[in-house]
Amino acid sequence: MMLPIYLAFALIALAVLLYVLMDGWDLGVGILFLIAAREQERDEMMESIAPFWDGNETWLVFGGVTLFAAFPSVYALTLQALYLPVMVMLFALVFRGISFEFRSHSKYSKTLWNWAFALGSIVAAFSQGMILGKLVQGVQLQHGPYGQTFTITLFPLLCGIAMLSGYALLGSAWLIYKTDGATQTFGREVSRAAWILTMAIFTFACVWTPLSVAEVAKRWFTLPGALLFIALAVALVVASVAFWRSIWISQSDARPLQLAVTMTVLAFIGFAGTIWPYAIPYSISIVEGAGDLASIKFALVGIVVVLPVVLAYQLYAYRVFGGKAHEGGVSYGASMPLRPGIHARRTHEREPRLHLS
């Protein structure tokens, strides 16, 4: 009887996870955008995500509207309670999205769109972290107008920075995977910095969260739940050490990205375990927040039938644009034909020191 509700919630969780992963690496590229030394690298960074960003961001919309469909009151209460951070995220995503197109067309205003893209990505990532932090703290339901008192506590800010560095880590791993030459070297260099920052903040957050939120402490340190969190922590440590080691020396350029994805998935499971079984922490449970069973079933039929197809053609799109992104080959919408042979030439030009293995 409750199965469709949990299934719907699991699918929303899956959508959010896929969003965090896929928009994670393209937001990450945006976060690192201004750190890159030259315009040439920025062009290549942009090019490595240009064909995918729209599909990636659709997971955010899909997660939101599926929440609306299956858990209407959760969707309504959470969003009105988090009005300002949500709006800030939306503004940032507007600037970031539009920069893909406008930057490729610009001649004189390229710097402007570089900044719009980078700041948009940074603010979007940061506000997503803030939203996450506020959810972990617990959303207070109230009767009066929302947003009367505007308090920023330290914990959501910390989560904002954690999100920022986590996305930067994914972004740097993406660059190692999708680019070569100088841009790839930049990815490797910045990857270490992102790793150090992520680890430091993540460790700090993991110590602070149970100390400041009693609900979390109860979940993390009582059996049998504690076993899950211990297992997750061990796996995360192993994965992050492996990541550090793979940055410069690895069998394939995809290895750091695979490990970064593994780390993100583990962290996400930890987050899900922390707020389980609540839909709005710690006041409304998944079952309490669910809408009509008939509506959920109607939505699920479509998801079960269509989502595999969606995944198939998203995968196909990633395959069409597989391999390394080209430098100056295809700009967004302009000059369609690829220059033949550019791929092979660039492979030869790779610095030998990048091939230690």
Add this chain to the structure above:
Amino acid sequence: MTLDTITLSRLQFAFTIGYHIIWPAYSIGIAGFIVLLNALWLRTGKAVYQDLMRFWIRLFALGFVMGVVTGVVLSYEIGANWSGFARVTGNVTGPLFMYEALTAFFLEGGFIGIVLFGEARVGRGVHFFACSMVAVGTLLSAFWVLAANSWMQTPQGAILGKDKVFHVDHWARVIFNPSFPYRFAHMVCASYITGIFVVAGVSAIFLLRKSNREFAETGLSLAMWLALFLVPLQMFLGDQHGQNTRQYQPMKLAAIEACWDTARSVPLTLFAWPDQKAATNLWAIDIPRLGSLILTHSWNGEIRGLKQVASRDRPYVPIVFFAFRAMVGIGLVLFSLSILGAYLRCRGHLFTQRWFHIALVMASPLSFIAIISGWIVTEAGRQPWVVYGVMRTAEAASPLVAANVGLTAILFTIVYASLLAGFLWFFLRTIIQGPESSVLSDFPPPSARGRMRATPELFKGAP
């Protein structure tokens, strides 16, 4: 009007959704045109179709991305600003929006990369398929979102329970509610017409600038053929939609016509200043009986007046009244241009009459204004209801602090205005740069252009 939370939320939502709707309309129209060009290219192998397709894909990308970024905002704004609406109608509208994202947004997002960058990486057949999928995606998006909107206009298939929440008992009746087929057809046709007149206007710019002749002539010719069929079709669909409104939303129709008293043989009010407080029209210019003829297709058909309901249940008449006249007026202008285009084509002057090309350039933004006007008619005419006759707009708003909504409303205005400036800048520059063409057939020297001498004196100096 006090600037309380509800008013500010309404202003912000009206602005963000009104701004958004022009981009999907543009995308639907241009995506359809791209599929047509791609098909023509595959069939005929003529390079001019390939040039046109590539050029329009570049212009499509600009509008498409505007639609994407402003659309993401809406999917979260509904919950953030209209939590009452989301809670009460979520069982009904939620799954419809979910299906929109599932079947339409993913389709667009999945194939847009191949459309924009993939031509050299995939075969021609796959590229055509990708273009078609994006076009189908834009249509599916319209299908679901208009199903949700139409349900709000003419709700059925769901019951308002004791818990003050809608529960669906029949999905087919929810989706195919009485106003949906008309609204869907009217909106899709409007989108195609919008695209067509943008194509016509841009082609006319090339003709006026005397560059890329074959390219411009082919584009203009296709656009004018399509306009000749679609504009009259749209007028027919609009009439049908009006009949449907008379049946299901009589007060909206009364507001459109500024008709206060229920009567037979009502006149057609060409112009008036509707006075909401006194419930009467000032300075009315009427044509006797024509109102009944147009609205009911009979000389003495009955039109129900606004006084049938209490004044608090009436929409604000002036805005509905004037927006409707703007929409119909623009429709008549576009109709005249379509007929004129056909006439000029018969006479062999379609590509040479500069005054006609100037008129097309000036007309190309008009259909966007018509679309926004049409949406103002249908949305303002629905007031004070958010779900017609069942749920008031005031009950739908989130209990937010007015200052926060005011702040975001101001920010949206600034951000969206600068986006529009950026769009127009890059759009116009792409046109001025022209197609990256394999066909470089320019105009013949001036002496060879015999028919050009027919140009009226007035426009001789035009660019």
